[in-house]
Amino acid sequence: xxxGGMKNDVRTVDERSTGGTSERSGAKGGARRPDPLPIxxxxxxxSAFLLPPRFTPPRVKNDRRYRNLDKYRFVFWFLSIPLVxxxxxxxxxxxxxxxxxxxxxxxxxxxxSFVGLDNYSRLMDDPTFWQSMRNSLFLLVVAPxxxxxxxxxxxxxxxxxxxxKKNEAVSGVTGAKFYKIVYFFPQVISVAIIGxxxxxxxxxxxxPLNEVLRVAGLDSLxxxxxxxxxxxxxCVLFVLCWMFVGFYVVLFSAxxxxxxxxxxxxxxxxxxxxxxxxxxxxxxxxxxxxxxGWIYMGIQALDAFAIVHIMTINKxxxxxxxxxxxxxxxxxxxxSGEAGYATAIGVLLLLVTMAFSVVMMLFSRRERxxx
Amino acid sequence: MSxxxxxxxxxxxxxxxxxEQADAQEAPTADPKGAGREQRGQEREGGVLNAxxxxxxxxxxxxxxxxxxxxxxxxxxxSGDIQGNPFGWPTSLSLExxxxxxxxxxxxxxxLNSVLILAGSLPGTMLLGSMAAYVIAxxxxxxxxxxxxxxxxxxxxxxxxxxxPLFFVLDNLALLDTRPGLILVYIAYSLPFTTFFMTSFFRTxxxxxxEAATIDGASHTRTFFQIMLPMAKPGLISIGIFxxxxxxxxxxxxxxxxxxxxxxxxLTQGLAELSVAQGYEGDWGALFAGLSIAMVPILAVYMxxxxxxxxxxxxxxxx
Numbered sequence: 001x002x003x004g005g006m007k008n009d010v011r012t013v014d015e016r017s018t019g020g021t022s023e024r025s026g027a028k029g030g031a032r033r034p035d036p037l038p039i040x041x042x043x044x045x046x047s048a049f050l051l052p053p054r055f056t057p058p059r060v061k062n063d064r065r066y067r068n069l070d071k072y073r074f075v076f077w078f079l080s081i082p083l084v085x086x087x088x089x090x091x092x093x094x095x096x097x098x099x100x101x102x103x104x105x106x107x108x109x110x111x112x113s114f115v116g117l118d119n120y121s122r123l124m125d126d127p128t129f130w131q132s133m134r135n136s137l138f139l140l141v142v143a144p145x146x147x148x149x150x151x152x153x154x155x156x157x158x159x160x161x162x163x164x165k166k167n168e169a170v171s172g173v174t175g176a177k178f179y180k181i182v183y184f185f186p187q188v189i190s191v192a193i194i195g196x197x198x199x200x201x202x203x204x205x206x207x208p209l210n211e212v213l214r215v216a217g218l219d220s221l222x223x224x225x226x227x228x229x230x231x232x233x234x235c236v237l238f239v240l241c242w243m244f245v246g247f248y249v250v251l252f253s254a255x256x257x258x259x260x261x262x263x264x265x266x267x268x269x270x271x272x273x274x275x276x277x278x279x280x281x282x283x284x285x286x287x288x289x290x291x292x293g294w295i296y297m298g299i300q301a302l303d304a305f306a307i308v309h310i311m312t313i314n315k316x317x318x319x320x321x322x323x324x325x326x327x328x329x330x331x332x333x334x335x336s337g338e339a340g341y342a343t344a345i346g347v348l349l350l351l352v353t354m355a356f357s358v359v360m361m362l363f364s365r366r367e368r369x370x371x
Numbered sequence: 372m373s374x375x376x377x378x379x380x381x382x383x384x385x386x387x388x389x390x391e392q393a394d395a396q397e398a399p400t401a402d403p404k405g406a407g408r409e410q411r412g413q414e415r416e417g418g419v420l421n422a423x424x425x426x427x428x429x430x431x432x433x434x435x436x437x438x439x440x441x442x443x444x445x446x447x448x449x450s451g452d453i454q455g456n457p458f459g460w461p462t463s464l465s466l467e468x469x470x471x472x473x474x475x476x477x478x479x480x481x482x483l484n485s486v487l488i489l490a491g492s493l494p495g496t497m498l499l500g501s502m503a504a505y506v507i508a509x510x511x512x513x514x515x516x517x518x519x520x521x522x523x524x525x526x527x528x529x530x531x532x533x534x535x536p537l538f539f540v541l542d543n544l545a546l547l548d549t550r551p552g553l554i555l556v557y558i559a560y561s562l563p564f565t566t567f568f569m570t571s572f573f574r575t576x577x578x579x580x581x582e583a584a585t586i587d588g589a590s591h592t593r594t595f596f597q598i599m600l601p602m603a604k605p606g607l608i609s610i611g612i613f614x615x616x617x618x619x620x621x622x623x624x625x626x627x628x629x630x631x632x633x634x635x636x637x638l639t640q641g642l643a644e645l646s647v648a649q650g651y652e653g654d655w656g657a658l659f660a661g662l663s664i665a666m667v668p669i670l671a672v673y674m675x676x677x678x679x680x681x682x683x684x685x686x687x688x689x690x
Contacts, residue, residue: 053590074591075512082503082562083518089537089559090525096536107535154431157424173425181677182432185439187684188673189666190620192639196646196662197438206655208441208457246435251685305531306622310643326531333535334627346532353529 049073100343107339119344129345131320132328133352135233136302139240139324140356143301144294147241151248152290154183156278158249159256160264180253183246191243195310198239202226202311226313229321236322239307244300248293255286288364295360302353305330325349439666446659468660476648478661480634481641488550488637489618492557496614497607499558500565505595507566508573509581519570525563534627541628548631556628557618565610572606573599612676612683619669638665 048056049069056066063069101119105112123129158176173179186194201207202225210222226232259282267281283290305326309315315331316323325345333342446468447461473479506512507519537556538547546552576599584594600607622639629635636644642661649658673680 053592070591071510072512075506075510078502078506078595079518082499082566083521085499085555085559086522086525086562088540089556090533090562091521093533093536093540094528096540097532100536107539150431154428157428173428179428179432180681181674182436184673184677184681185435185670188616188669188680189439190622190639190642190669192620192622192643193662193666196642196658197442199646200442200655200658201438206457208438211457242434245431247685250681254685299529303529303531309626310622310646329531330534330627333538334630339535343532343535346529346535350529350532357527 045069049076097343097346100340101347102344103340105340106337107333107342108337112340115340119341120348122341123344123348128320128323129325129328132316132323132325133348135321135323136304136325136349136352138233139237139301139304140298140352143237143240144297146237147244147297148248148290148294150241150245151252151293152283154179154245154249155252155256156282159253160274160277160282176253180246180250183249185246186243187247191306192310194239194243195307198235198242198307199226199311202235226311227318229318232312232318232322236304236307236312236324239311240301240304243307244297248297251289251293252286255289256282259285291360291364295357298356298360299353302326302349302356325352439670442659442662443667446656446663448659449656468656469664471654471657472645472660472664476645476654476657476661477634477641478638478645478664481636481638482664484550484635485619485638488553488557489615491550491554492561492618493611493615495554495558496561496565496618497611500562500610501569501600501603501607502595503562504566504569505573505599508570509578509599522563522566522570526567530560530623534623538627548629548635550635553625553629553637556624557621560624561614561618565614568610568613569603569606572603576602608679609683612680616669616680616684 044057045063045065049072053070053073102114102116103112104115104118157173158179201209204210204222204224204227207225209225213219213222223231225235263281263285264277267277272280302324303326304324308322308324308327309330312322316327326349329342329345329349332338332345441457444460445457447465448459448468449462449465452459452462503518503522507515507522541547541552541556544552546555580598580602581594584598589598620639621637622643625637625640626643629637629640633644642665645658645661649655
């Protein structure tokens with residue numbers, strides 16, 4: 001994306017919305033026509049541009065430039081409202097973040113000074129930051145692997161795991177529809193609810209997880225799930241997978257359903273068994289979907305904010321064992337009043353996200369299979 | 372960033388083949404029971420695999436639904452009973468927990484807050500997103516491609532990076548910790564995907580109807596609201612479900628931008644708060660009742676419209 005272009009356009013939008021439109025719109029009308037609009041007419045046309053059509057004076061309406069003016073007026077008004085909102089709340093904070101990351105701003109007072117790259121060099125020596133980054137990277141690598149593998153397995157079972165009844169090459173297991181509905185449950189309920197529910201599930205005394213183990217006579221396996229620094233991060237990983245497996249089952253089922261049955265038949269005729277069919281036929285044919293899903297899951301795993309913030313002890317504990325970078329950023333910004341430092345963390349997080357996307361792009365396949 | 376789901380490339384979703392549809396197709400070549408074929412080994416392998424995979428499918432179904440069912444059952448039990456034994460059936464049918472959750476734990480207020488926010492942000496998102504998408508998709512003007520990329524690029528960047536400056540932008544506009552502020556932020560952060568999705572949707576619509584309307588003298592605005600928007604209904608439903616769930620389940624933005632006044636907290640904040648408070652008070656019953664209040668309506672609506680919901684949420688990820 002062109003950075004310079006973006007800035008220019010944002011400025012134009014601001015100019016337009018603050019009423020500096022008169023020359024621009026007039027110039028626009030004039031530039032598109034062979035005969036330029038006389039300067040004396042500009043205010044009239046400009047006001048027609050800014051006001052709703054019903055207030056357009058007949059003098060302008062009957063002008064043959066009106067068609068164009070009408071079109072651009074529509075385009076301008078329809079775009080300006082979403083764009084202004086977008087510029088104020090999304091684009092401007094995004095660029096401000098880069099600037100604030102170079103200051104020692106606390107976030108509490110309005111005065112701050114420019115400190116250059118101090119925040120970044122401090123980050124390099126911040127063990128807590130590196131701990132959070134290690135946890136985030138762990139999730140980034142493992143969560144997509146586990147979730148996509150499970151999603152693929154379940155989707156393949158649902159689509160092609162059934163007994164080949166009624167003379168078919170492939171068929172889903174009985175109740176495939178039911179499984180898809182149930183697996184998708186965690187996707188429709190809020191992450192906040194999921195965090196609270198799983199915190200209760202993992203509770204060592206009143207939680208069902210340990211209770212199940214106790215009833216099964218596996219007392220030795222009961223754990224202080226979220227209080228044990230060696231296990232807590234795995235619990236976060238598990239909940240992340242639990243949330244998203246259903247999404248990928250539905251996603252991959254749809255992609256697998258789009259594969260023509262003839263391909264499976266051909267594979268079966270050639271004597272391919274199910275694992276072979278999966279790895280040689282299904283997986284290559286839905287590779288694009290898997291790839292997109294991988295990027296998406298990676299971004300979700302890099303975030304993991306709500307789960308860690310709600311579910312874990314002390315929002316990232318015990319110790320810093322489940323602290324992920326977004327939670328660390330949040331704590332720095334809103335708890336300890338280091339807004340400048342927090343935005344520097346954000347910039348690094350963005351770099352990691354972009355690096356991840358770039359790596360994933362390198363793995364993307366150039367040619368596509370049409371079927 | 373925490374709650375936002377599924378910002379991916381958008382096109383149409385493909386229908387998953389349901390078993391019924393699959394049944395309709397005939398594939399005579401592959402009858403496992405077909406005589407004279409060397410299918411016996413395969414059949415046996417299939418049997419073992421079926422038992423194994425069937426088992427795993429059931430286990431995961433229990434894993435996915437179990438915690439939710441557990442919460443719902445416990446919401447009907449006495450707090451003391453829950454403390455003693457996490458499993459068990461309600462001894463007497465009492466709605467006391469729900470009354471406690473609704474009034475004392477303020478879940479009613481939080482639900483109302485969420486509804487009020489959504490009442491503004493969801494129509495706003497749909498309207499503004501469609502407006503921008505329509506103009507981008509169907510009008511040529513200088514900067515068209517650029518505006519499109521501006522919105523599409525917004526899907527990539529993380530809210531967490533922008534949240535600190537956003538906090539102060541809202542503060543300066545006196546919108547921090549207010550409903551209008553949160554509504555505007557929800558709209559702004561839903562715009563990229565909504566616009567992106569709707570743009571590709573408007574591009575697929577035939578242009579003939581709009582041209583006919585123009586010839587009949589309909590203004591651009593009227594063509595949009597009375598012709599194109601109704602035609603875009605399937606797309607609007609998908610993206611509407613997507614935005615509804617995304618905004619209703621949003622946790623991060625309200626936490627950062629709406630934390631001042633506990634009475635203004637939205638449902639997700641309230642539940643997280645309740646779970647902390649329950650740690651001190653030990654009122655598990657109210658917590659489970661609150662969770663049930665929050666998830667049962669959503670799950671019910673999902674079960675009724677599961678196909679649309681699944682399509683809406685996976686919208687665009689399938690090419």
